[in-house]
Each structure stands twice: as structure tokens, then as C-alpha cells.
Amino acid sequence: MAQAMAFPRRGAVPGELALALALRGFRCWLTVYRRTWRSNVFSSVLGPAFYLGAMGFGLGSLVDAHGTASLGGVSYLDFVAPAILAFGAMNTGMGQASFPVFGSIKWNKIYIAAQASPLRPADIFRGHLAFMVMRITMNAAVFLCVMAAFGAVRSAWAVLALPAAVLTGLAFAAPVAAWAVTLKQEMGFIYMFRFGMIPLMLFSGTFFPLSQLPGWLRLAAYATPLWHGVALCRGFSLGTATAGGSLLHVAYLAALAAVGIVIGARTYRRRLYV
């Protein structure tokens, strides 16, 4: 006989069962990841390290020669490294939440297979999201180590840059996954990366301080989630974080993640339960 699983009297699945179901979905992704992690090492670890080297030392030597007052008096390497950390987390989050989500319906059909099991769409979503968080955490942790090795960490608070980066990544991953599952064609992602990610990367105080932007663009930049992620990570890495500022950033990013998580449960359901 099938293993015992009592029928709940009222439809709702108890909280601990929902967690267990999401965990089952997460474990599936671990099995899949064990097969493919080698091919990911370059893009997720070495890529950002090269980036940091080129930006921090290459471009940095040029910038530093002109004085770093507008950077708050720190070297360009110190200025840009936590931003690349935040940007990298966003990048991993968006990457993990786009094609892999779409492919789980269209290509390898991981969602369709899971759907026939006790997992509900919301469990499938949360299990996959947990895996995305794991990937974001792994990449960010490695990058933080690279930063430290490059001498680009100026404060012990920098350990908090790791959860800050993870939250940044999640704030992108959850809404992107919630949207990606609704797509019928993958073209949407091309637009997302081109018109979403690249402007965010350029205008979120990543490579230069927002003070360099005209007023109206600066206001727009303050509204972008990446700026909050960058500011949060940078505050911790440089040791300049204030409690109020950090809380604001965390609240903004957490709200975005929460919205994504709530909406995702609905969009997954709508897409999978036709």
C-alpha cells in the first residue's frame, strides 16, 4: 500500500507538510545539480573573479590616480567589489529564475513530472526557489572570499555582506521566477536581460557613485532594487553602514522578495493546474 498520508479534513495542507513538500522539490534540484556543477564553476566563480581583477585593478588604477573623493575616499577596488558582489547575486538570481524555470515546463519537464507527485505548484516553486538561494549563496560566498583575498574588504562587518547579497539575489529570483513560469516563449528573457538587467547594472551606483548622475536619474536609481542591494553590501564591506539605512535597504529587498514569493505561488498554480 502507499505510505500513509492522512487526508486533512479541511483542504489546507499543514505548514510543516508544506515545508516538507518544498524540501522534496529542493532535493530534486540537488540531484540535477550534482550532474552539472562542474560546468557552472567557471561562469559563477572564475567569471566574477576576473571581473573584479579587471575592474578593480585595471580600471581602478586609472580612477585612483584622479583622486577618490567622490568614492568616499576609498580605492576604486574597495568601492566596486561589494557592488559586483550584489550585481553578481542579482545575476545569479535572474539567471536561475529564468531559463531553468521555463525549461522545467518546456524542456526537461521537471515541473511536469513533479506535478504528478504530492507536490503542489507552490511547493514546486518554493523548492526551486530554495535551490536558487543555495546557488546565490554559494556564488556570493566564493566571491566574498575572492574579495578578501584581493584585500577589498575593509571591515569585519563584511560577513554581513553575504546575507545582504543573498537577499539581493532572492529579491530578483522570486519575482523573475513568478513571471518566467507564465511565459510561453523564451523571447521574454532576452528583453529582460537587455532592457532590465543591463540598465540596472549601469545605473545602480555599481561602477560609479550615484552623485555622478543628473538629479532625475538619481531618483530613479534610488528606486531600483539593485541600488539597495549595492548600497547594503557596500555599507557592510566598507564598514560605513548605518542602522537606519541598512534597515531601509533590507525592508525594500525583503518586500520585493515577499511579493515574488506570494505571486509565484499563484502564477505557478495557474500555469501548472490548467
Place this chain on the structure above:
Amino acid sequence: MPEVLVRARGLTKRFGTFTAVDGIDFDLYRGEAFGFLGPNGAGKSSTMRMIGCVSPPTEGELTILGADPVRNGPAIRARLGVVPQEDTLDVELTVRENLLVYGRYFGLPRALIRERTAQLLEFVQLSDRGGDKVDALSGGMKRRLTIARSLINEPDILILDEPTTGLDPQARHVVWDRLFRLKQRGVTLILTTHYMDEAEQLCDRLVVMDHARFAAEGTPRELIERYSTREVLELRFDPGVHEQAAEKIKDISAKRTEVLADRILLYVKNGDEALAAVRAHGLEPLTSLVRRSTLEDVFLHLTGRRLED
């Protein structure tokens, strides 16, 4: 009286304004093999998805294992096995890994999955392929693996949506043989097919489904008795005289005749006698064949169309 595992009354599924399943009623009993025979687009998969608790019914009543699929989806699905119309195996993973991942979805412990995997691979004759990537398997092997996977939780009901569509005849027979063994073991099967021989061989009871509705239901034998004759005489004429011959044959006392593009079918009690009568009318077919009635004939009679095209 055997236990009713699935009960549907007025079960309806609409996609927008389009009605894919239009108020069907049926009961599935424990231990039986129940078939949905019908052409593409009849609404078979839509029905299977509702029973699989992944598609909420638009209207009507559906009870599975005594519970409501919308409220108790996870608990019901824990006791179902599903072989979907399209394979959903992860081709990047090995045969064993596919079973492991799937078994974990059902919350089974690793050791139990390993034990069942060995038995199931043996059962579907894939024991020697356990370590191979699914990518390398043939279509028939993938189908057998999907069947093995669907059994990992020892389901109370096994749902098979077109289990052998797209397989070559030999691969199909291997799958039939496995399904027949499951049936012997008392597993409750619910399956869809547009192959009448599949329905005839595997199903204890079936419904003929067409345009979202049931056209008829019964055992294969009952359906043939009710809607067809004992024998069928198939005649082929020179295309030039095909129409003419069809016209003349109407006089012969067959219970019914069907004029297809390439053949004429006479539904009669005795095929040889009918053939003699045709010849007595001065008609000489190019070929003639006397055979027993099949479900294909039932379908033709009920809908005026052929099942496979």
C-alpha cells in the same frame, strides 16, 4: 461489491468557451482495468489530468479514493501512479537517478527507493540499463521506465495516458505484456488509447469517447455484440467500379454496410455466406476477407469515423 475508487458525475472541463469534457459519468472499481477509447481530441487526456488532480474540474462531481481532488490533491496524488501522454523523464539523469528523484517526491526513504528500483527495473526489463543516461534509451525503453517510475509509490490506481502511442509494434507488445502482468497482480488500471487492439487486450471495461462525451460503454465483448455483428466481410474492388459495387451491395441482406474510401465493409452473421451472395450478384471483388468484429467496427458504427487516421 468492489470498492469504488473513482466516481465522476457530470464531470466537465472547459478551456475558455471550449468544452473538452462534457458531463461524463463513470465509476472505477478496485482491481479493474478501465479504458477510454477515442480519437485524438476526444477529451481523454483532459479527463486523465482531472483524475490525476492536476486540473480542477470546471463542473460536476469527482471523488478519488473517497476524497475531493481540489482540496486533497497532495494526499490523493500520493496514492496515484501516472504515466503521462508525453514522457517527463529527465534525460540528463540516469535511469536510477530518475527513480530516485521521483521516489523522493513521494517522501520515500532512500533505502526503500533503492530496493523498489531494483525490483521495478527488473519488472520492466531495464536492470542492465540502471546506470545509463535516459537520453540513450529507445522510445519503448523510456516508456517502460516511465511505467516503472509511476509504480515507485505502489499506487492504488495507475493512470496511463496513451501508454504505447508512437512505439513500434514490437515495443508496444513488450509494454502490453508488462501492463497485462500488472493487471494480473490486481493493480487498478485506468488507461486511454486510440488503439482498439490495446483496448481489447487490456481493458475489462471501457468507454468509447468522442467529442468530449461517451458514445458507449461496456466490456469489449458487450460493445461488439451490441454495436456490431459477429463477422465482417471486407471487400476491395477495382477503384473504377468501387461506387457501383457499393450501390449494388446495398441489396444484400447485411445488417449494415460501411463504404470506406478503399474498402466496403459488410456487417453480417456469416461472412462466407455473404461473400457467396455478393458473387451471386455478379460482383467479383479484387480481394475479400472475412474477420471477426473489433472495437474499430464499434467505433465506426457509433461515430461514422475511423479511430486512427
